[in-house]
Amino acid sequence: MGQVVLKDINKFYDSVHAVKDFNLQIRDKEFVVFVGPSGCGKTTTLRMIAGLEAISSGDISIDGQVVNELAPMDRDIAMVFQNYALYPHMSVYDNMAFGLKMRKFARPEIAKRVKEAADILGIGELLKRKPRQLSGGQRQRVALGRAIVRHPRVFLFDEPLSNLDAKLRVQMRVELKKLHLRLGTTAVYVTHDQVEAMTLGDRVVVMKDGLVQQVGEPLELYNQPANKFVAGFIGSPAMNFAAVTMTDGNGRLTAKNSGLEIEVPGGLADRLRGHVGRQLTLGIRPEDLHVARDADPAGLTFPSKIEVVEQLGSEILLDVRVGDDTMVAAVDPTVRAKVAETLRLAINPERLHFFDAKTEAAI
Amino acid sequence: MIEGAKWRRWVYFYIPMVLFLLVLLFPFYWMVITTVRPDGELYRPWNAPNYAPFWTWNPTFDHIRLLFEETLFATWLLNTMLIALASTLISLVCGVFAGYALARLKFPYAGSLGTGIFITYLVPQTLLFIPLADIIRNFRLGDTPWALILTYPTFLIPFCTWLMMGYFKAIPKELEECARIDGASRWKAMIYIILPVAVPGILSAGIFAFTLSWNEFIYALVFMSSSEEKTVPVGVVSELVRGDVFYWGPLMAGALLGSIPVAIAYAFFVEHYVSGLTGSVKG
Amino acid sequence: MAVGAVESALHMPPRSRQRLLEDERWLAMVLLLPTAVLLGLFIAYPFVNGIWLSVTNTRVGVPGDFVGLANFTKIWNDSIFRTAVWNTCWYTFVTTIFKLSLGLWLAMLLNRHFKGKAMVRAFILLPFIIPTVLSTFAWKWMFDPTFSVLNWMLFQLGLITGRVNWLGDSDLAMTSVIIVNIWRGVPFYAITLLAGLQTISPELQEAAAIDGARPWQRFWYIIWPLLLPVTMVVTLFSVIQTFADFQLVYVLTGGGPANATHLFATYAYQLGVGTGLLSEGAAISLAMFPILFLVVIVQLLYIRRVEVR
Numbered sequence: 001m002g003q004v005v006l007k008d009i010n011k012f013y014d015s016v017h018a019v020k021d022f023n024l025q026i027r028d029k030e031f032v033v034f035v036g037p038s039g040c041g042k043t044t045t046l047r048m049i050a051g052l053e054a055i056s057s058g059d060i061s062i063d064g065q066v067v068n069e070l071a072p073m074d075r076d077i078a079m080v081f082q083n084y085a086l087y088p089h090m091s092v093y094d095n096m097a098f099g100l101k102m103r104k105f106a107r108p109e110i111a112k113r114v115k116e117a118a119d120i121l122g123i124g125e126l127l128k129r130k131p132r133q134l135s136g137g138q139r140q141r142v143a144l145g146r147a148i149v150r151h152p153r154v155f156l157f158d159e160p161l162s163n164l165d166a167k168l169r170v171q172m173r174v175e176l177k178k179l180h181l182r183l184g185t186t187a188v189y190v191t192h193d194q195v196e197a198m199t200l201g202d203r204v205v206v207m208k209d210g211l212v213q214q215v216g217e218p219l220e221l222y223n224q225p226a227n228k229f230v231a232g233f234i235g236s237p238a239m240n241f242a243a244v245t246m247t248d249g250n251g252r253l254t255a256k257n258s259g260l261e262i263e264v265p266g267g268l269a270d271r272l273r274g275h276v277g278r279q280l281t282l283g284i285r286p287e288d289l290h291v292a293r294d295a296d297p298a299g300l301t302f303p304s305k306i307e308v309v310e311q312l313g314s315e316i317l318l319d320v321r322v323g324d325d326t327m328v329a330a331v332d333p334t335v336r337a338k339v340a341e342t343l344r345l346a347i348n349p350e351r352l353h354f355f356d357a358k359t360e361a362a363i
Numbered sequence: 364m365i366e367g368a369k370w371r372r373w374v375y376f377y378i379p380m381v382l383f384l385l386v387l388l389f390p391f392y393w394m395v396i397t398t399v400r401p402d403g404e405l406y407r408p409w410n411a412p413n414y415a416p417f418w419t420w421n422p423t424f425d426h427i428r429l430l431f432e433e434t435l436f437a438t439w440l441l442n443t444m445l446i447a448l449a450s451t452l453i454s455l456v457c458g459v460f461a462g463y464a465l466a467r468l469k470f471p472y473a474g475s476l477g478t479g480i481f482i483t484y485l486v487p488q489t490l491l492f493i494p495l496a497d498i499i500r501n502f503r504l505g506d507t508p509w510a511l512i513l514t515y516p517t518f519l520i521p522f523c524t525w526l527m528m529g530y531f532k533a534i535p536k537e538l539e540e541c542a543r544i545d546g547a548s549r550w551k552a553m554i555y556i557i558l559p560v561a562v563p564g565i566l567s568a569g570i571f572a573f574t575l576s577w578n579e580f581i582y583a584l585v586f587m588s589s590s591e592e593k594t595v596p597v598g599v600v601s602e603l604v605r606g607d608v609f610y611w612g613p614l615m616a617g618a619l620l621g622s623i624p625v626a627i628a629y630a631f632f633v634e635h636y637v638s639g640l641t642g643s644v645k646g
Numbered sequence: 647m648a649v650g651a652v653e654s655a656l657h658m659p660p661r662s663r664q665r666l667l668e669d670e671r672w673l674a675m676v677l678l679l680p681t682a683v684l685l686g687l688f689i690a691y692p693f694v695n696g697i698w699l700s701v702t703n704t705r706v707g708v709p710g711d712f713v714g715l716a717n718f719t720k721i722w723n724d725s726i727f728r729t730a731v732w733n734t735c736w737y738t739f740v741t742t743i744f745k746l747s748l749g750l751w752l753a754m755l756l757n758r759h760f761k762g763k764a765m766v767r768a769f770i771l772l773p774f775i776i777p778t779v780l781s782t783f784a785w786k787w788m789f790d791p792t793f794s795v796l797n798w799m800l801f802q803l804g805l806i807t808g809r810v811n812w813l814g815d816s817d818l819a820m821t822s823v824i825i826v827n828i829w830r831g832v833p834f835y836a837i838t839l840l841a842g843l844q845t846i847s848p849e850l851q852e853a854a855a856i857d858g859a860r861p862w863q864r865f866w867y868i869i870w871p872l873l874l875p876v877t878m879v880v881t882l883f884s885v886i887q888t889f890a891d892f893q894l895v896y897v898l899t900g901g902g903p904a905n906a907t908h909l910f911a912t913y914a915y916q917l918g919v920g921t922g923l924l925s926e927g928a929a930i931s932l933a934m935f936p937i938l939f940l941v942v943i944v945q946l947l948y949i950r951r952v953e954v955r
Contacts, residue, residue: 052852073858085853099857146857206757257876380755387773387833390784393795397787409798410807420652457684458676470674480681483689486944487890489911490935491689493918493928494696498688517688520681549673577778580893581898581911585919596779600897610788618780629775633768639842640834 001063002028002153003187004049009058011044011210018044020210022058031180033189033201036233042190043158049188050156051080062153065128073102078147079156079287082163084139085132086146093127096145110149117148120179148183155187161196163237190228194234198222205228228360230280231353237286237317240327243357244282246275252299255282255354259323263299265349272363274352280363283353286317289329292344301346304329306339320345397615405612411442426612427620435590439598443577444624446508446594450515451572457516458523458568460559465524466531467539477528478540484521488581496585504534509641511594515576520573523568529642530564531557567639570632577625595621605620699928706922717929727930730908733820735937738888740829742881747829749835750877756836757843769838774833782897785826788812789898794871816906819899825906826894835880842876843869875949882945889938910934 004026011019019041026032034042047053049060051072059066067075078099086095093114100110118124121141131139140160147155154215161169169184177200180187191197197204198218206221206229207211214226217288218234226232231239244262253269253276254264262282264272292301304320304327311333318329318337322345329345337343354363399422430436446630464470465477495514496505504510534557542552558565583594590602599617603610629636700717704710719726756767773781788796789812800806812822846869854864892911895901901908901916908916910930916929 050856052855070857072852073860077856079853079856081849081853083847083849085847085849087850087854087868098854098859101859102860146853150857215771376755376758376760379751380766381757383752384769387770387829390781390788391772391776391828393788394781394784396770397784402683408792409794411803412856417717418868453684457681461681464674464677468670468674468677470671476678480685483685485886485938486689486693487886487911487934487938488930489890489892489914490938491692491696493914493924493931494692494699495688497699497924498692498695513684514688516684520684524681529677549670574775580777580779580896581915585915595891596777600779603743609787609790609791610716611689614783617786622776625775625777626772629771630768633764633771636771637767637837637841641838 003063004154004186004188005059005061006045006049007059009045009048009060010056011048012040012056022212024205024212024215026186028186029184031187031189031200031202033191033197033204034207035191035194035197035204036213037192039209040207042205042207045207046156046158046188046190049154050077051075053347054169066342075154076152077154077156078152079158080143080147080151080160082159084131084143084160084163086139086142087129091128091130092123092134092142093144095131095142098150099146100148113149114145114149117145120148120182121145124201135174136164140164140172143181143276149178151185153186157187157189157191158190159244160189161191161193169196176200190304196237198234206233212252224362225353226362227287228283228355231283231355231362235285237328237330239283239285239353240289240325241355242282242322242325242327243279245270245279248276254299255280255321257325259300259304259321260302260323262302262347262352263297264352265300268349268352268354275363279356279357281357281360283355284327284347285351286328286330288326288348288351290330290348291331291335293348296346300308300349301344304343304345306341306343308339309337309339318343384478391622394615394619397611398619399423399614401425401611402612426616430613430616430620434598434602434613434617435593436592436595436598436620438559439593439595440621442508442592443596443621446511447573447576448513448575449508449512450519451569453512454516454519454523454572455565455569457520459527459558459565461520461524462527463531463557466528480521483517484525488579492581492585495582499586502522505586506588511579511642512581513611514582514586515579519572519575523572524573526568526639526642527561527564530561534560539587563635563638564642566632567635567642570628570636571639573628574625574636582637674822687945696928696932699925700932702925704924706924710925713925717925718933721929721933726905726908726913727933729905730910730913730930730935733907734889734909734934735823737820737827737891738885740824741831741888742885744824744828745831745835745884746877746881750839752832752836753839753843756840767840771833771837773830777923778830778893779897781830782826785829786813786898789822807846813899814903816903819903819907823895823898826898827888827891830894831884831888834884838880839873839876842873846872878945878949882942882949885941886938889941890934 004024006022006024009019009022010017013107022041022045024032024146034044034045044053048055051067051070053173055068059068061067062077063074087098090098092211096114096117097110100113105113114127115124118127121144123138123141123145126138126142131142134142140163145158161172164172173196179199189196189200197206198221200216203215204218204221205215208229214230215223216224221230221234225234228241242257243259244257247254248255253264255264260273302322304318304322306318306320307326308319312315312321314333315330316333316335316337318331318335320327320329320343331337355361357361396419397416400419401423402418402425403420404421405520461480465473465480499505499510499514504513537554538560542556543549547555578596579594580596583597584600585599587593590598593601595617599614599621602616603614661706699710701712701714703713703717730820752770756763791797791809791811791814794810794812796812797806797810800810811818813819850868850872851864854868861865890911891909892915895907895909896915897913899907901912904915910933914927914930917923917930927948
């Protein structure tokens with residue numbers, strides 16, 4: 001009912017190649033998130049699905065029908081804009097009813113649908129007000145309501161939570177998730193916030209400079225990033241990277257640089273044996289570093305000098321210096337650490353990542 | 364928005380745009396062509412077979428020469444320029460001061476004064492010209508540039524005030540407060556801090572006032588009688604027509620050359636003019 | 647206050663005068679004085695004087711006596727005056743409608759992005775910038791019965807067979823004047839409406855498009871209502887100027903042929919300055935006021951209502 005297929009989509013603005021060979025099959029009822037830094041092409045792709053931007057090459061089909069030439073109003077989609085785009089001179093009711101009015105729905109039917117959407121979103125009392133009398137969160141709900149009443153095949157969201165303050169954002173995220181579970185409509189959601197992507201998406205598409213970096217379920221992106229960019233983008237605080245050289249010492253594969261010497265564990269070592277003598281990038285997430293205990297094998301620890309201690313309450317972030325690199329370690333709140341102290345850190349061996357120094361692809 | 368097929372763009376945009384431009388600019392083209400066209404070609408009936416309107420192969424400066432030699436056109440140009448500059452200056456000073464007072468200062472009757480100034484803008488010159496002529500005569504200002512230099516501000520000041528009010532309101536109060544804490548008096552703060560920031564507004568008001576005063580006609584027509592004191596619009600209308608005979612060549616030359624100073628001033632300040640125009644409507 | 651303290655800390659000259667100007671009220675008075683003087687002397691005073699003139703029977707050089715409303719009755723019974731009233735109303739009404747629609751159309755055309763947009767915008771304003779009298783003369787030349795280039799063009803296009811006496815035919819003359827006024831006014835409407843259009847976020851139109859509104863519906867339901875405040879203000883200014891117009895008719899027809907194109911202003915001029923009947927001229931001028939006043943009040947109320955909304 002709400003299947004969207006993007007095939008070999010390309011978008012050019014004059015000579016700028018904004019979206020490159022975008023391919024994706026979105027299943028019915030799926031919640032897909034496009035995520036990436038500004039200018040990566042995620043909003044452009046969304047707007048092409050909406051019909052607000054022309055497609056330079058490639059096809060977009062909804063439910064098997066190619067919609068390239070269809071005007072936005074004929075694609076049976078609804079969109080929620082970053083700035084809500086509420087009609088300032090109309091009441092909330094009229095804002096939500098507008099789309100139905102344009103499609104010549106009967107008045108009683110319009111009233112029914114608007115009430116239904118208003119109840120779901122909890123804005124029933126605001127129906128007579130004008131947008132300028134509403135708070136940001138309320139406007140956001142009205143924008144959602146306007147999209148819901150249309151019962152479209154696909155919902156499109158263009159960074160809808162960016163204009164809300166932090167607390168409201170967290171609240172609305174949960175509500176959006178509940179809404180999706182309740183309505184079951186296919187949704188394509190664009191954001192630059194990886195937390196939103198991870199919490200909302202059934203699948204996440206990470207984009208950079210117009211190119212898709214990886215498509216997968218949130219956990220897949222977290223555990224098995226396809227390249228250094230995805231690894232550094234997903235997860236907060238970001239993954240630590242260090243340039244290392246692979247050496248073979250006594251039959252054991254070691255990753256070495258001025259600050260550390262890590263023995264690569266068994267399974268991983270088999271894959272990396274071909275890279276002896278080469279420079280690679282080592283990646284380890286802050287949460288996969290802990291203070292070294294006696295039980296930790298020496299080959300998996302390294303010394304570090306503490307530069308900043310950030311107390312979060314639930315954990316402590318230690319900004320440390322390791323050789324020429326700085327790293328962040330997220331450790332237990334019970335750890336006693338002081339600035340300028342030397343601390344030995346240990347790596348969780350199952351969570352080591354290696355990336356090719358040139359292509360940045362995961363190995 | 365998605366642009367439709369290419370033909371749509373042509374039909375809905377290019378063609379109407381070109382038509383608009385042609386219609387709006389044709390009379391000026393006609394002015395130019397007539398100015399340089401010799402009399403023989405000029406006075407051909409439109410249904411004569413050799414009527415070739417859009418171009419001339421024998422351009423001449425005769426009309427322009429006639430204009431300058433046999434009429435006081437040069438004097439009129441000077442008069443108009445002088446009067447326009449002087450009245451613009453007066454209006455700007457009054458407008459800036461009044462605009463600042465209304466936008467920034469709190470004093471009794473501020474609201475009604477603002478409304479009062481607005482009301483005067485709505486009283487057209489054609490309503491006042493007869494009694495005003497009397498007054499001018501009583502002050503013995505008739506037939507001197509002062510008659511116009513003092514009366515033009517009446518329709519320039521309200522507009523300038525209004526425009527400047529808008530600009531002043533947009534300047535954050537903190538600028539002034541900071542200056543006054545730094546030791547400046549209100550007056551100094553206004554002169555040294557606020558005015559420089561409001562320069563775009565002043566330019567807008569200035570260019571708008573300049574074109575408006577160049578454009579004024581009825582006061583100049585009624586208050587000035589001798590040829591030496593006339594402004595360009597009045598001179599062109601009254602002295603290039605002898606009896607019932609219109610000397611179209613010099614007339615168009617006069618129209619063209621009379622328009623050029625304004626057009627040049629406008630060309631330098633287009634952006635300011637447009638923001639002045641739109642600012643007055645929004646404010 | 648802080649400023650006073652700072653002032654006394656720094657050693658400042660004529661303190662008493664400085665202090666006076668510090669007072670908001672004094673400063674305001676000083677700043678508003680020149681404006682008040684000029685406007686009072688040359689608007690308020692003549693206005694009152696004009697009323698006095700209209701209720702006397704003054705002639706040039708001959709002071710008059712009070713005659714009450716005699717002048718007004720006289721002009722009301724004057725058929726030329728009645729024609730002028732009708733002409734002015736008709737003139738204002740027709741030109742405003744055309745200027746608004748054509749101006750809006752042009753504004754919407756200019757609201758797109760295209761190469762040379764800034765230059766086109768600058769050229770478009772020329773009819774409004776160039777002194778009215780001068781450009782009107784160009785039109786007069788274009789309308790000349792014997793030499794008209796317009797006649798030539800229409801003839802070439804096969805639209806006419808005989809000549810069109812634009813300004814000499816009493817039925818056609820008013821239409822010709824209207825054409826020139828529209829020509830002059832469209833740029834003013836276009837540029838100000840364009841500024842209004844630019845304040846409407848394109849996202850609103852996109853949202854409406856996704857909601858299913860076709861271009862005409864987008865215009866009617868979204869653009870027009872949001873543009874209304876600007877439209878009303880622009881129309882207000884334009885109506886006042888057009889109602890009180892003098893230059894166009896004076897240059898093109900002088901009020902003729904046979905007084906067919908007189909407006910309030912031109913007839914007042916003809917009587918007051920032409921024949922020296924100052925009081926009657928003043929009466930005609932003042933007769934503009936009630937109608938103008940009404941139009942202004944109605945529009946101001948409308949603007950206030952639209953803006954509060």
